[in-house]
Amino acid sequence: MALSRLDKAQVWLFGAVTGVFFMLFRFFCPRSPAAAAAAGKKLPPVSDPLLLLSATQLAKKIRRKEVSSVEVVQAYIDRIQEVNPFVNAVVKDRFAAALQEAAQVDKLIEEETGGEEVLEDRLPLLGVPLSVKESYALQGMPFTTGLVSRQGVVATVDAPPVALLKRAGAIPLGVTNISELCMWMESSNNLYGITCNPYDLERIPGGSSGGEGSILASAGAVIGVGSDIGGSIRMPCFFNGIFGHKTTPGIVSCENQYPPCSGRQEEYLSSGPMCRYAEDLALMLRVMAGPKARMLCLNTKVDLKKLRFFSIPHDGGSVYTYPVSQELIDIQRKVVERLEADFGVKVQEVRFPELRYAFQIWDTFMVLPDKEGRPPLPFAELMGEPGRPVWPLWELLKWMVGKSDHTIAAIGLALLGTARSSKASAFAIQQKEKLQKQVDELLGTDGVFLYPSYTRVAPKHHHALFKPFDFSYTGILNILGLPVTQCPLGLGEEGLPLGVQVGAGKLQDHLTLAVALYLEKTFGGWRDPGSK
Numbered sequence: 231m232a233l234s235r236l237d238k239a240q241v242w243l244f245g246a247v248t249g250v251f252f253m254l255f256r257f258f259c260p261r262s263p264a265a266a267a268a269a270g271k272k273l274p275p276v277s278d279p280l281l282l283l284s285a286t287q288l289a290k291k292i293r294r295k296e297v298s299s300v301e302v303v304q305a306y307i308d309r310i311q312e313v314n315p316f317v318n319a320v321v322k323d324r325f326a327a328a329l330q331e332a333a334q335v336d337k338l339i340e341e342e343t344g345g346e347e348v349l350e351d352r353l354p355l356l357g358v359p360l361s362v363k364e365s366y367a368l369q370g371m372p373f374t375t376g377l378v379s380r381q382g383v384v385a386t387v388d389a390p391p392v393a394l395l396k397r398a399g400a401i402p403l404g405v406t407n408i409s410e411l412c413m414w415m416e417s418s419n420n421l422y423g424i425t426c427n428p429y430d431l432e433r434i435p436g437g438s439s440g441g442e443g444s445i446l447a448s449a450g451a452v453i454g455v456g457s458d459i460g461g462s463i464r465m466p467c468f469f470n471g472i473f474g475h476k477t478t479p480g481i482v483s484c485e486n487q488y489p490p491c492s493g494r495q496e497e498y499l500s501s502g503p504m505c506r507y508a509e510d511l512a513l514m515l516r517v518m519a520g521p522k523a524r525m526l527c528l529n530t531k532v533d534l535k536k537l538r539f540f541s542i543p544h545d546g547g548s549v550y551t552y553p554v555s556q557e558l559i560d561i562q563r564k565v566v567e568r569l570e571a572d573f574g575v576k577v578q579e580v581r582f583p584e585l586r587y588a589f590q591i592w593d594t595f596m597v598l599p600d601k602e603g604r605p606p607l608p609f610a611e612l613m614g615e616p617g618r619p620v621w622p623l624w625e626l627l628k629w630m631v632g633k634s635d636h637t638i639a640a641i642g643l644a645l646l647g648t649a650r651s652s653k654a655s656a657f658a659i660q661q662k663e664k665l666q667k668q669v670d671e672l673l674g675t676d677g678v679f680l681y682p683s684y685t686r687v688a689p690k691h692h693h694a695l696f697k698p699f700d701f702s703y704t705g706i707l708n709i710l711g712l713p714v715t716q717c718p719l720g721l722g723e724e725g726l727p728l729g730v731q732v733g734a735g736k737l738q739d740h741l742t743l744a745v746a747l748y749l750e751k752t753f754g755g756w757r758d759p760g761s762k
Contacts, residue, residue, distance in 0.1 A: 274313070275758055299358075302358070303332040307323075313445075317425060319450065320445055354398050354399070355398040356398070360402045361405075361450075362406065365408050365489075367385035378420050379615060381421055395514070407440060409637075411489055412438035413609065414637070415434070417435055417441050419637055424691065436462075438466075439462050446472050452505065452507075458500050459708055461704025464704045465701065471721070471728075472505065473506070474502065474503070474715070475504075475746075476713065478738075479708075493598055495606060508746040508749075511746060528743070535573045537677070538676055539678050548588060550702060551685055551699055561720075589699045591658045591706060591709055592702060592709055608647055609643050610622055622645040673735035676741075678741050681703065681733060682731070684700055684701070703731075713739040717730055717731075
């Protein structure tokens with residue numbers, strides 16, 4: 231299907247703006263200070279065996295008094311202090327409070343008379359360290375989302391998923407870096423600086439949950455909390471070689487996050503677990519979902535031989551995205567081959583022409599008004615919080631002389647917002663409806679699909695500015711409302727993580743989590759970036 235005149239205009243506009251940013255960035259910032267400082271440096275390898283255990287295993291050892299919570303928490307504090315100077319992932323810690331809480335856990339276990347089973351049922355994560363994305367409210371911790379104007383804002387409550395994890399016994403160690411206002415694929419802002427990928431410090435860790443992805447991959451955390459409206463869990467998990475799950479929307483609460491949802495954005499935003507070990511995904515999701523966990527059949531045993539598998543090799547050639555690299559095509563093919571060999575299934579390759587319009591679909595649905603006709607808050611208004619909206623062109627001029635409080639990515643998004651038509655694209659809505667119908671009918675309750683996570687491995691710092699729409703590979707799945715698990719698949723030619731998205735029908739989260747366990751066993755899961 232040919233592009234409409236409006237679509238062609240959008241392609242030209244976005245291409246022109248991106249080209250201008252490219253020239254400006256190359257002129258004013260020829261090389262990022264973070265990349266220059268990181269050149270030639272490498273993360274130290276993991277030396278403490280406690281850091282190589284899953285949260286599930288740690289909780290069991292703590293309950294059985296084989297190791298104390300204080301020992302575990304201290305091991306992770308030591309690791310954060312060792313690696314954070316390299317990656318700048320944890321932006322504010324609460325180490326002293328965490329050690330006090332760990333001591334209370336150890337005392338509780340000493341005094342418990344009900345036995346290990348009672349503790350496991352009531353407090354399944356008792357004594358286990360936790361990291362939290364800074365855009366979630368964590369009582370007593372910064373709650374700025376990287377905005378200089380919100381510096382000094384401190385959370386007075388816990389976001390519901392954080393509260394549930396704490397209630398299950400998890401101990402937060404601190405909050406991690408994000409992209410400014412959570413709307414970019416590089417975790418960089420003028421409040422906390424730039425976060426690096428532990429496998430190559432000159433590469434991005436993804437965004438917006440990039441601090442989470444980086445510290446988890448660095449073995450500075452074992453479990454973490456992320457949010458995802460366009461790939462903000464899955465891209466960092468892909469770039470950093472860990473596991474992450476975008477839940478079926480509406481299962482895990484998205485309250486007490488900043489920025490707040492407006493328009494229809496709540497329909498596409500998901501909160502979910504991020505971790506190094508696949509067995510922790512279901513445990514975390516069961517806790518984070520609270521009473522709604524029963525909707526997901528997380529205790530149902532999945533027989534992978536009885537599932538129907540599909541592989542979608544790429545988006546069909548969108549004008550907005552780069553072609554998928556050969557190494558990602560090859561690794562997805564290897565997954566197909568292993569599934570067929572190990573389970574005797576036939577993985578069907580499918581293609582959806584509508585995926586070529588993934589960016590237009592995502593962009594259109596993100597700005598739709600809610601049921602009362604209220605449009606989403608303009609990005610320029612959010613940037614000015616708690617004051618007046620910013621003037622994007624003025625911020626661009628200020629940025630060129632080093633005087634803006636905002637990143638070039640945020641300024642660019644604000645500029646594009648002012649240029650975007652307020653009229654919804656009927657063409658994009660039509661394409662989404664067609665795609666939704668086909669995908670839902672294909673997957674049913676026993677279908678699982680594979681889809682590339684991105685077009686290539688983790689880009690170098692700031693290079694995502696010149697490939698701004700490749701997130702469409704993750705973003706389209708938000709609009710379709712599907713559960714998706716990001717799974718690592720070893721390291722590629724450059725020593726950077728490979729991976730694939732595993733998706734299923736709505737409320738079939740347990741299917742993708744079961745596939746994640748299989749892929750971890752088959753491809754090795756997370757790799758220590760200090761030992762590569």
